[in-house]
Amino acid sequence: MFDAKELYAKLSRADAGFYTLDTCHTIAAKLDRIAELKQRRNAVILAHNYQRPEIFEIADYIGDSLGLSLQAAEVKTAEAIVFCGVHFMAETAKVVNPGRKVIHPNRQAGCSLADMADEVDLAVRIKDLRRQFDDLGIVCYVNTTAAVKALSDACCTSANAIEVIAAMPNRNILFLPDCNLGRYAAQRLPEKNVILWDGFCAVHQEIEPASVEAIRAAYPGLKVLAHPECRDDVVRLADAALSTAGMVKYAQNSPAQMFLAVTECGLSDLLAIQVPNKQFFRACKICRFMKMITLDDVISSLENLQPEIVLDEGVRKGAERSIRRMFELTVKEKIPPTLLNEID
Numbered sequence: 325m326f327d328a329k330e331l332y333a334k335l336s337r338a339d340a341g342f343y344t345l346d347t348c349h350t351i352a353a354k355l356d357r358i359a360e361l362k363q364r365r366n367a368v369i370l371a372h373n374y375q376r377p378e379i380f381e382i383a384d385y386i387g388d389s390l391g392l393s394l395q396a397a398e399v400k401t402a403e404a405i406v407f408c409g410v411h412f413m414a415e416t417a418k419v420v421n422p423g424r425k426v427i428h429p430n431r432q433a434g435c436s437l438a439d440m441a442d443e444v445d446l447a448v449r450i451k452d453l454r455r456q457f458d459d460l461g462i463v464c465y466v467n468t469t470a471a472v473k474a475l476s477d478a479c480c481t482s483a484n485a486i487e488v489i490a491a492m493p494n495r496n497i498l499f500l501p502d503c504n505l506g507r508y509a510a511q512r513l514p515e516k517n518v519i520l521w522d523g524f525c526a527v528h529q530e531i532e533p534a535s536v537e538a539i540r541a542a543y544p545g546l547k548v549l550a551h552p553e554c555r556d557d558v559v560r561l562a563d564a565a566l567s568t569a570g571m572v573k574y575a576q577n578s579p580a581q582m583f584l585a586v587t588e589c590g591l592s593d594l595l596a597i598q599v600p601n602k603q604f605f606r607a608c609k610i611c612r613f614m615k616m617i618t619l620d621d622v623i624s625s626l627e628n629l630q631p632e633i634v635l636d637e638g639v640r641k642g643a644e645r646s647i648r649r650m651f652e653l654t655v656k657e658k659i660p661p662t663l664l665n666e667i668d
């Protein structure tokens with residue numbers, strides 16, 4: 325049973341204005357209902373770091389794209405995976421664990437970055453670039469559809485983009501869809517010719533260097549942590565450019581007491597809850613897609629086991645190959661068991 329007072333003490337650290345004791349009574353009742361349905365349906369709930377704070381309360385695992393893919397692949401006994409994140413993430417869970425029912429509680433929760441590259445445009449661009457570069461390799465960020473992953477040689481996340489591109493045998497690499505992450509990696513890999521796709525995350529692109537500089541000037545000693553999806557002039561101001569999971573670890577292990585997390589606001593909420601003894605400032609923007617999934621959506625998805633992610637098997641296998649390649653190029657020992665059977 326969830327206790328409203330305990331919830332209030334915890335959630336109000338994330339957003340003191342929104343979570344009142346009354347709201348927490350309603351939230352506690354919904355969380356109890358979800359806990360009951362989860363057991364009845366034999367389901368696990370995975371949640372991305374940018375989700376609403378109350379969603380964290382019912383998640384079996386909270387993480388970034390890489391952590392969630394690994395976790396999804398390891399779900400063995402549960403019948404369903406309820407994926408609280410955006411659509412491409414739920415697709416990735418289905419790609420790595422096709423034997424489970426993957427439920428995405430709100431169909432509208434897409435991703436503006438993933439929408440910037442489709443498989444038709446990618447096929448045309450590859451054909452075009454291969455006329456100039458016969459060794460062309462394709463690396464796609466995990467924020468892509470399964471169909472785009474299926475056309476790529478390797479997938480990557482913000483935590484391992486540099487490592488994946490560095491390990492590709494090709495000198496010429498088309499990186500898509502995020503030009504900011506691609507540029508960030510290219511700056512650190514002068515031996516590679518990284519060709520950027522013209523895409524970006526609308527949320528991270530809106531964060532301005534002036535807002536970071538103002539907070540840093542006001543709080544000497546503050547550590548600035550920026551996501552590499554941010555613009556170059558923002559990332560250059562950071563003490564560290566990190567994935568969301570990297571930011572959580574950094575804040576937990578650093579001797580510093582004050583941090584500015586420059587990314588989507590959900591991460592600041594999570595940091596405030598998970599690292600309560602330190603102080604977090606915000607230069608963040610809200611991703612409306614990440615906030616679309618509500619507790620009511622989770623209840624409805626568990627009641628009906630819908631909306632389910634369904635993928636064409638050819639596309640799924642192609643996407644699985646590019647995800648497997650990511651692990652082969654970086655941490656082979658971490659390859660999820662479900663992907664192992666096709667490795668030589």
Ligand code: SF4
Nearest residue numbers: 435436437525527611
């Ligand atoms: S923050 Fe950007 S990249 Fe992440 S889900 Fe939202 S739109 Fe997509």
